[in-house]
Amino acid sequence: MNTKRIIDCERKQFQKMINFRLSHQFINIGVGIVILSIVMMFIRAFAMDSETEWLKNILQKTLLVGMLLMSLSKDKLEDEMTVSLRAQSYAIAFVVGVIYALVMPYVEYGVSNVVHSGGEVYKDLGDFQVLLFMLMIQLMFYHVLKRYR
DSSP: OHHHHHHHHHHHHHHHHHTOOBOTHHHHHHHHHHHHHHHHHHHHHHHSOTTOHHHHHHHHHHHHHHHHHHHHBOOSSOOHHHHHHHHHHHHHHHHHHHHHHHHHHHHHHHHHHHHHOSOOOOOOOOHHHHHHHHHHHHHHHHHHHHHTO
16 A cells, blocks of 8 residues: 555656646746847857857857747646647657757768868767757647647
8 A cells, every 4th residue: 555655646746747837928938038049149149259158158058948938838728739739749859859969960071071072070969959959849840730730
């Protein structure tokens, strides 16, 4: 009986973690953070010195946080269908993100060798690029799936 209670407690905690969503107002906060981060990235790229690597890293992280807030926020009308569509969009984003992370370095290597016709070095994708791609895919597929439900 004691192990059954432990299993039930763990199942409740797991379900609470799976069903975690922020309130609907966080989507507006996330959009604001994303827009502000993108504007600041353009300002940094064109108006500031290139010596602000720390600012680039901070802006990349805030962009990811804004997109994560958008991804985790509820819709105005949250039902079983939107929960299912959100889960599908996360699964699609994961699969496409893994394929992207595996294939893109080779594509980039091949293109850079063709363009520069020299021995370009193979380089891996950064964590920012993969996470940004996965969050963009998740948000895009979620809204497309919602539109065609």
